[in-house]
Structures are given as structure tokens and as C-alpha cells.
């Protein structure tokens with residue numbers, strides 16, 4: 568990844584702004600996400616007021632809807648994945664989580680919006696230093712809640728364990744909900760495995776991870792939609808190549824190898840959007856199958 572603020576993070580933020588003007592989108596988008604994103608982009612200097620107006624114009628909405636042919640469903644999918652992550656974070660807090668850790672946060676506003684609502688929960692964000700610096704400027708201008716901490720680190724270079732060890736308010740025993748939204752495809756496989764392995768060491772059995780991932784094509788490369796090769800090539804040109812993908816049918820084995828088990832999504836909730844798959848994992852290996860077909864439980 569180049570040492571420049573992430574362009575894909577900006578793309579997601581523009582997408583969310585435009586989607587928030589689409590009739591009916593407020594039925595599933597998290598409340599207040601459009602306004603908070605606009606404020607963050609302007610106060611961080613990532614976008615001008617004029618650009619915000621463009622993002623909220625009808626013609627940009629039409630353009631995005633046309634461009635959706637490149638990654639079918641992804642325009643609405645970005646909003647669905649925001650809704651998925653927020654629902655899972657709220658669900659985990661209701662179930663006892665006292666720490667929220669958002670990895671590769673970009674211009675996401677979940678922590679900033681939820682921190683005042685849950686003053687007893689500690690919120691942490693980690694992003695690559697080039698993007699984290701811009702985000703920190705914006706959050707400072709908007710007012711950083713005391714229970715929100717922004718951490719600048721390259722997760723492809725430095726192990727999560729080391730990053731969190733140096734964060735004084737991080738409590739490794741607290742029940743935690745971690746979010747990796749639109750991040751894992753940018754990390755090399757060893758870094759992804761390391762991340763899951765280390766997260767599995769935190770916070771007791773209640774600790775959860777909500778994440779999104781892309782599938783793998785028959786040629787072994789990430790599946791970026793019907794124009795996959797062109798899309799992957801353009802991501803390389805942007806300096807943000809996709810490096811990791813996983814066939815959805817391999818997910819259970821992958822999680823189990825790394826100390827996690829999949830948690831079923833609530834009934835009726837989308838399990839993907841556009842070209843991405845959404846998943847929730849909880850610490851602990853899945854119940855082992857025994858010959859009788861009766862499952863035995865493991866911690």
C-alpha cells in the first residue's frame with residue numbers, strides 16, 4: 568500500500584454519501600451515517616464542501632448506479648456492510664462486550680457515533696498511518712469522545728499483538744467485538760491469519776469478530792466481479808492491490824484452524840452485498856463431529 572491516504576476508503580465514504588440520498592436507503596443505513604461522513608470528510612480535509620454537494624447530487628447517484636455493472640450490487644452493498652457491522656457491534660455490546668476494535672477503519676464513523684451513546688465501552692480504531700493521520704485531524708475537529716482512541720499502524724508490517732500492547736487503555740481480558748470491514752482483501756494471507764490468531768487470544772469466549780471478505784475465482788485470484796481482471800488491475804494501479812480472498816465454502820475450516828467458529832447471522836439479515844461476503848465469528852472451535860453424528864462441544 569502506498570504512503571498516501573487510502574483512495575478506496577474515500578471511495579467507500581463517497582459511496583455512502585451518495586447512497587444516503589437514494590430514496591428508501593434510510594430503511595437500512597445506520598441513522599446519521601450520511602451527515603457524520605460528510606462532516607468527517609470536510610473536517611479532515613479529505614474532501615471539500617463542493618465535493619460533498621457533488622456526492623449528494625442526483626446525477627452522481629445515477630452515475631454510481633450505472634457503474635454498478637462493474638461490481639454488481641456493490642453500490643448498495645457498501646451500505647449493507649455498514650449496517651451489518653453496526654448491527655453486530657450493537658448486538659455484541661448488548662451481550663456484554665466492553666471494547667470495540669475497528670481495523671482498517673478508513674472514514675468510517677461507527678466509533679465516533681457510538682462512543683457517546685456507550686460511555687462505558689472503549690472504542691479503538693486502527694488504520695494505516697497515511698489514512699489514520701487524515702482521519703485523526705477530522706475526528707479532533709469534530710470532537711473526539713474520551714472513550715475513542717485512534718491508532719496509526721500498518722497491519723501488514725506490525726502484528727496486532729504488538730500494536731495493542733503499546734495501547735495503555737486496551738484491556739486484553741475485556742470482552743471485545745472487532746470489525747474488519749473491507750480490510751482483509753488488502754492484507755497478505757500471513758497477516759490475515761496472524762490477525763485472526765491474535766484476536767482469538769483476547770477477551771474471553773464472548774469475543775466476536777464481524778468481517779467481510781471476497782471470494783476466490785477458479786484461477787486462484789480474488790473474485791472482483793464480472794470484470795475481475797480489470798478491477799484487480801485498477802486496484803494495483805491505485806496502490807491498493809487485493810491480496811487475500813477465500814471461497815465462502817472454505818470459511819468454516821479457515822475459522823476453525825485459527826481458533827474461531829462461525830456465528831449464524833440473524834434470520835433475514837443479508838449475508839453479503841455486492842461481491843463481498845459478511846461473516847461473524849466467535850472465539851472457540853466449532854463443536855467436533857463424532858461418529859454417532861452427535862456433536863460434542865468444545866470451549
Ligand SMILES: C[S@@+](CC[C@H](N)C(=O)[O-])C[C@H]1O[C@@H](n2cnc3c(N)ncnc32)[C@H](O)[C@@H]1O
Nearest residue numbers: 573575576671672673695698721722723748749
Ligand atoms: C476499502 S477501505 C475500507 C475502509 C473502512 N473499513 C470502510 O469500510 O469504510 C480499506 C481500509 O483498509 C486500510 N488498510 C489497508 N491496508 C492496511 C494495512 N496494511 N494496515 C492498516 N490498514 C490498512 C486502508 O487504509 C483503508 O482505510
